[in-house]
Amino acid sequence: MSYFDNKVPPKREDRLNTVIAHQDSICGLARKGKGGKSCLIDDGERGFTQGTICLLLPALAMLNSLPDNVVLLHSAVGCGSCTHSQNANVRMGSNARRGKAQDGIWLSTALDETDVISGGEDKLERAIIEADRRYRPASITIVAGCVPGIIGDDIDGVAQRLQPQVSAKLLPVHCEGFKTKIWATAYDAVYHTIGRNLLEEKGVTEHTPQDELEVLREQERLARTVNLMNVSSMGRVDEQELERLLVSLGLEVNVFPVFAHPDSFVKATRAALSISTCPTHDDYFLGYLEERFNVPSIIKHMPIGIENTSLWLRDVAARFGFEEQAERLIAAEEAELKEALEEFRPLFQGKKVFVSAGEFRALATARLLQEVGLEVVGIRSFHHDHFAEVEYEKLAREAKTDYVVDIANVQPFEEANLLNRLKPDLFLGHANGNMTASKLGIPTHVIYNTGLAYIGYRGVYELARRLHRQLLNPAYNRNLAENLRLPYADSWYQAEPFSYLNTRGRSVNE
Amino acid sequence: MSENFVERARYLCSLGGAAATVTALPGGIPILHSASGCAGNFAWTQNGGSGLQVGGYCGGLTVPSSNVQETEVVFGGEDRLREQITSTLKVMQGGLYVVLTGCVPEVIGDDIFAVVNDFREEGAPIIGAVTGGFRGDSYWGYDLVLQALVKDYLDKGLAKVKGRVNLWGVVPYMDPFWRGNLEGARHLLELLGLEVNSFFTPTDTLEGIREAGSAQLNIVLSDLYGQGAAALFKEKHGTPFVTTSLPIGVSASEAFLRQVGAALELDSELVQRVIDREKRHYYQILEPLTDCYNDLDLQRYAVVVGDANYAVALTRFLADDLGWLPVLTVVTDRIHENGQPAIAARVEQLASGFSTNVVFESDASQVLGHLNQVWPRAAGQKYYNAFSPAFVVGSSLDRELALQIGAPHLSVSFPVANRAVLDRGYTGFRGGLRLAEDVFGQIVANR
The missing domain is CATH 3.40.50.1980 (Nitrogenase molybdenum iron protein domain)
Incomplete structure (x- = not known):
């Protein structure tokens, strides 16, 4: 029986053993990925929590x-x-x-x-x-x-x-x-x-083949049509970048589900392949499309950053036997991009960055930041499940030192404590999640905004360009820090950042 | 107005209003006893509706919250609340902690006062308010927080101090111009030599709020918001209250000063002197607009869409101060029929003699229908007295209407997604000048 036969879908803590309260390090999580399963992590509970x-x-x-x-x-x-x-x-x-x-x-x-x-x-x-x-x-x-x-x-x-x-x-x-x-x-x-x-065709009968050539053409078109799964944190500019890359491989693209008309979802069942842009987002649905409609899918790598975009493209190309075109495209794109990034590298050199967002977005963006020459010194992922293991491995491989990973559904009090210790030069956070770093005087940039480019090769360049701009004059946040204070007690900054992890239920009984 | 749903509600729930109100208090720390998503929902809402203001000292995603889950739904959430208050008092530095309940703990029957009172007995500066979302909208949430302050925070039995007043009725974040509007009204009262406790401006303090019971009069700038608290205040602390409209512009400010002056039995000559001086300044500043007001033909028909405070105050300003023709006034709060006449009465007899049509309608998509009722559309006749040139003063949801009738538009009432607001305000004589700048500025934007 499929999950889809039930009225209510299962929650992820049951289906994927997803956790939201855990303290770890980049190497620790990468090792867990290699050595076993993330479900070995038991979810914690915090005795102090902030609203999320x-x-x-x-x-x-x-x-x-x-x-x-x-x-x-x-x-x-x-x-x-x-x-x-x-x-x-x-x-x-x-x-x-x-x-x-x-x-x-x-x-x-x-x-x-x-x-x-x-x-x-x-x-x-x-x-x-x-x-x-x-x-x-x-x-x-x-x-x-x-x-x-x-x-x-x-x-x-x-x-x-x-x-x-x-x-x-x-x-x-x-x-x-x-x-x-x-x-x-x-x-x-x-x-x-x-x-x-929305996936069952209602009232549509078999098309009578008017013209055999037309039928063949349609079949041929569908054979190279892919479902590009977008996410609501992705703007049109990012979709266009991915469409550009897929079209240059000779593919046709249906973009789902954000901004797709309810009547158009049925098209998703006819495609040759579904391509996820965020494994956190799509596994439940793509599994169903595969099981129910035999539409295979790729759900690995988020096309943010140079390496990830190229890996993502290679996976798609391999499904259609387009490896050679893909390699040529990737080589040309990477060369052009890397040259363009040179302008920003001197300012990024030696700068430390802390990243905070939904797990996949945070990790893929962290990888991008490494690639443009920044040093990642901390990550806060809003949750953790097994899909991200490969991403922790990628990051650990390039990490200069082992660094903290806070699995937390935001919880800015932990972040304030961590940032106060780590003193990064730059912070990238989720919408409505940059105010803590801002008030600490750290240059900040939002990790998604649907008007801005983040994805694909173009996203790497545009994000680097914006970070360069932030670093050129971080006076706004510096002024805030000099004149405002966060609402935490001074003693909180002296305490262990994870003091309240796994204390739930205890303090009452003490 | 639909009986069955609210379209794109121009407010949050009572918890949302309560949380914003506590954030706006000096040193205020809200402690939500609610599901995890309530705080985020409020942050996102302010982000889109409050003129780019989200939170403050402790708002947005920073607010402590017990984040109740299924376990608490089954076993009750009081232990979890106790734990959360204990840890909050250690981690968060504040002057006043206010526990606010959401839907879930209330439906399951948690008694927050049993928990909060234990901490109060130990001397913690903490109070509670029952603000579950199904109890009402965010304006009511504001009222509930004021009621909690009146009941459990203010010092009791203080002697009344002559000339001391409390100022209420402007709801933080729900009125994107709350800071400026409070400052503007406060300034008017200070012109009369009064000592004003406005609770939410940078000059207010918790010490001052504690002594609010010594006020001679409470002034509520709203027929709705803060009325419950003012009545409770009278009962608990014996201070009477006076209800006024939001004093936007020269005519309303003059009336406001006279009304307050009469309520406090101030020397009428003093009041007159203040009014004369302020009007002189006002018209001196307005004077150089005269050429362009005429040459550019800046008089407009108007549709006003706003909450109970703004709808009537803006209508009055446009008609009595600017000499415009606001033919439709849409009040977007869902007000019980009993409460509607008092609000409609605010614009029934305008000094200009112009009269508008008041409707109570929460749904933006229905406003054009109301306008068509008031102002019939062209029926193909050669000569047609068109609703033009027109202007829409409303919220950012009313841009669609403005587009449909080909009019410029200014967002004033929540939601204001398309303006940046910090301490701009429209109350007082000077506030009228600000508003005049803003509406005329929209008309000449492409000049």
């Missing part, structure tokens, strides 16, 4: 991008208000893809005290019907937050009951935040509903 995000946020980042889709949150009114910032990406992304900046449409059933007591299914039903009539969307994604998860509302049952009455495709998505601490479960939650609801 839940799976609802990354799920909404994907769902809000879908054109012609309305997001209907079934929760208290605050859940999903994060869309106010994600909407900037929706506007920019729709402008880049369709020439018009368009706002997303997100709604909330705004469950109140009465609903908490008497249940919210009736309200949800009425909301679905009204949303269908008011907006006439292709799909309505019904997204459950914490409250329905506790009071027991059955969003799948409601969707099933109402589907015959509405013209929009109803897509239930499970984002009950308290149920998983691994927010990457979000990708599974979204893919789960895509897999269950």
Whole structure:
């Protein structure tokens, strides 16, 4: 039985033994990868924690991008208000893809005290019907937050009951935040509903072969068509870079799932290959495409950095027997890029950098930073699972000294302590996650922003160019550090950075 | 307005408003007793809606949070909260810690006060507020935090000090111009010689807030926000309160000063002198705009879309100060029918004699429909009295409307995604000048 036969996808702590609270080093994690399995790491619990995000946020980042889709949150009114910032990406992304900046449409059933007591299914039903009539969307994604998860509302049952009455495709998505601490479960939650609801061709009959040559051409085209799996942290500029590389190998490219029309997902089942750009993002779905529709996939390496981009391309080329073209392309691209990077190397020489983001993004970016001549001195990965083992090995191989890896779902208090000790010259962090380093006076740069280039060969150059710019004048952050303080007690900086790891439950009993 | 959903809600939940409010207090450290994602959701929301302001001393992803999981849902979360408070007091340096609850611990029935009171008894500067998201919106969350301060933090039984007032009704981060608006209103009160406790400006202190019970009067710049706390304050500390509209611009500031002056029985000559002087300054500054106001034909029809504070205050400013024609005023809060007349009354009798149409509508996509009701569309006639030239003052969600009717637009009310706001404010005489600069600036942007 497939996971997709169930209403709710499994959480990643169960499916992948993913952990979020662990202290290690680059060599330690690389050794664990070689010697055994990451599942040997037991997840910890911190006795002091700071707020982070839940799976609802990354799920909404994907769902809000879908054109012609309305997001209907079934929760208290605050859940999903994060869309106010994600909407900037929706506007920019729709402008880049369709020439018009368009706002997303997100709604909330705004469950109140009465609903908490008497249940919210009736309200949800009425909301679905009204949303269908008011907006006439292709799909309505019904997204459950914490409250329905506790009071027991059955969003799948409601969707099933109402589907015959509405013209929009109803897509239930499970984002009950308290149920998983691994927010990457979000990708599974979204893919789960895509897999269950958008991949079957409805009402399409066999095309009668009008012209045999046309049929052959179509078959030939599909044989070299690939699914390029994008992520919501990737802008159009990054997709274009990857498309450019794949097209130069003679491939045709379908880009999924972010900004893809709900009606177009069915095309994913016809491609010759699916290519992941982030193993954290795609394994659940690509496994299903393979198992259910025989679409093979590659899920290894994130095309960030020179080595990773080339490895990623080689893997794709090998599937089609295009190795020679790929080698020529890679040699030309690498030579041109390396020459262009020379301009920045003198300023990067001897500079130390700390990287913080979702695991794959952090590690691939760290590798890129090594390649342009910076020294990585610390990494904070938001979680850890076995997909990243190979990345730790790549980094360990090039590391000058063993350095700290903090597996933490943000937790800036640990970061403040670590940065105060390591005193890096540069910090790269996730959106809304650079303020700690900034206030410590460290030059910072955001590790993804959908308006900026990060991916492929072009991404290496553009990121290096931006870091060079940051380092040329870091006065903004320096001024902050001279005039502001972080909200941590002085004694915290004297304490061990991992003092609160695995203390949960103990301090109460002491 | 839909009965069944809110479209692109222009606010967060009560926990979101409460957390932002505590962050805005001097030395305030929120401790969320909630699921892990609430804090991140608030940070992302402020990032997109509060004019580029996220957090402060302790906001955003820095806020301590118990991050309750399924275990707590099954076994209760009070132990986890106790542990989190203990560690927070060690790690975080603050002047006041405020435990705020989210949906999950409330639905499962955690009693936070049982935990918080143990720490209070040991002398920790900590209070709690029950702010679960299903209780209301972020404006109500602001009110709940003020209520908690009134109940558990302010010193009781203080003698009233003549000329001392508290100033409420501007909600941090939900009003992207909160800092400037508080400063502007505070400045007006200081012109009358009053000593103002505004809680959230850089000049406010926790010591001052503790002594807020000594105020002679509470001034609430809102028909909604802070009303609950003001009523509770009266009950607990015996200070009466006066409700005013947000005093944006010259006409509203004059009325505000008179209203406060009357409530405090200030010397009316003093009040008049202040008003005369400020108006003289205001018009002296406005004077050189006169040529261009006429030559560029800067009078506009307008649609105003905003929260209960802004919708009426902006309408009044446009009509009474600028001489514009705001024909539609859209109040975006979901206000119970009983509460609607008081807000509508704010713009019923404008000094200019111009009258607008007030609707209560939360959903941006429905505003054009309301405008079409108020101002019928052209029906192919040769001569048509068009809704043009027009202007939209609203939030960044109302850009779509502005595009549809071919009007320039200014974001003022939440969400403000497309402006950088630090301490700009529109209250007071000077605030009116700022707002005039901003709307006229939009009109001539391509000049």
